[in-house]
Amino acid sequence: MNKEKPRHPVEQFLRMDRMPHIWCPGCGIGTVVTSFTEALRKGEMDLDKVCVVSGIGCTGRVAGYIKLDSFHTTHGRAVPFATGLKLGNPELNVVVFSGDGDIVGIGGNHFIHAARRNMDLTIIVVNNFNYAMTGGQVAATTPIEANASTSPYGNFEYPFSIPYLAEASGATYVARWTALHIRRITKSIQEAMAKPGFSVVEVITPCVTLYGRRNRLGDGLNILKYYYDQSEIQHNADPRNINISYQGKLIVGKFVDKEKPTFLDAMNQHLNKVLGDDYQKYGKIREDQQ
């Protein structure tokens, strides 16, 4: 009888035939992936119905390593692609896993509109403050004064605060953590996936090779520890007051967790009200929305 080799609990969620992955030593993305797989393990959900959609970039590669129905799409379009999956089959639990450049840079328009519609998606944004896959260019999230390959004299553009953008656009769940808040990320992802509505979990992660090196922030462990030490948990903090400044304090926590009908809830309720029996209901209607 063959004795099965003991396996790491994460392996069941990974395409082990694609290892080793492409991420740099000290990169924070792997930590977020581990938290995500922990959330899947603890979440007691039907994994067949969980889809992962990524755009382009370092974090865009996550979809390629996750052993679920997974889609590696185009730059910035992960959110509308995920919208298509969700609306095409409302039983799917769709997670967008991508980077800051993908989600709020090139994909910013899709992000705010999906939030406005309260599309039932979970968005995991890995924020490393720069475009890493292409060599560390300045991003929509780069703090003022931080150095990047296309802001060699330091950045002078105002950055987006992702939780503020999400909340202002209509998201029903918004949290932010640093990559070392492993259990808290896991819990937030669990909550976000269970939440019907547009949920956003931002994770501040070290980019050792580019952002870290260019700004002389030390090695991966140092940066990881530094972000953690700089963080202060303030649940329900007003998203207007949690901007990130260069090497400044990082306000983390769960900022938004509220109830609102999703796009499909609103569609079913409204069209049913207006059209009555002529309306062909679409997808399973949740009990609390009947």
Added chain:
Amino acid sequence: MKKNKADPKGVLTGTHFLDGDFSLAEGALAAGCRFFGGYPITPSTETAERFSERIPRVGGVFIQMEDELGTMAVLIGASWAGKKAMSVTSGPGFSLMMENLGLACMLETPLVLANVQRGGPSTGLPTLTGQQDMMQARWGSHGDYEIIAISPDSPQECFDFTIEAFNLSEKYRVPVLVMTDECVGHMHEKVVIPPAEEIEVSERKLYKGPKDQYLPFKPDKDGIPPMVKAGDGYQFHVTGLTHDERGYPVINAECQDWCVRHLVDKIKNNADDIIQIEEDQTDSAEVVVVSYGISSRVAVRAVNKARKEGLKVGNLRLITVWPFPEKRIRKLAKDVKAFVFPEINYGQVVHELERCAGGQCKVVGVPHMGGGVHNPDDIYKVIKEAAK
């Protein structure tokens, strides 16, 4: 290929007075399309409006997206969730859609996109006709790929050919473009919608083997890989990167060779099955007028006038513009003096005609910059000159 009778819920059987844009929507609903994503753009908006009114009564989703970039992405997602999906646009929106049209080709995703063409470039003539996106339809997204484009010339054909577009799209796992124009889109004519049981619709081939052995891009004997739906437990991966049969990225020249050849050859090798053309008196012709879309209706008048004067003129209408009917053109080129090709552009598909004619006969384009259709006399004059 699995063929079914149309779902009667989506079929508005009867005789109607409809414009081309409305007929596109009715054709899609009859074909089983239950997902429409789009962004408003003249002169195509009536299709979206029709969908938004009809689909809640049929069972499906209409979503007005934030732009055309997101529109193509939402269609691909919906298609992988198992829906037949469609959008409609015009020139400026078509340009934005090129990004994810490439992804749809790369992921071999069935979907249908109609382009109700208007004059360009740029904002051009929002309310007036053109046939200026024909080369963009063929080559608009980056990289090498093959695509199918069909060109209706009447509201009835907008209905019929949209069904055909869905059938081809499902069969070959490729996006299919319905290249119509403002004239046809806004033209009201009689449209007969048959009973559902007389409409044949194709469904994509679904994989039936063991769950852990599914390979998203492993072609069957017919060259087309079977599909699965997201959520059915196959744990599959697809990527816009160059990929192997497993759907895994492989970044080297060998895999690129396999991947691109497959995308192109699955259409090229089935060109005879895909291509539809209409011919009239081409066998005995000295001059053959080639045309598509609204221009083919104008060309008929010019051809008839020339025939009355005793000229031997044939008519060849491209229903399928892409893939181009290369074989037929090569054969005809040996027998005729000239091809005459009126298009509402400065000369696009005529270059493909010229390539296929291979110097064996004259090829004369009849350009029109857009904003209207040709005056039939302008085509007639070129026919007469070409016949000399």
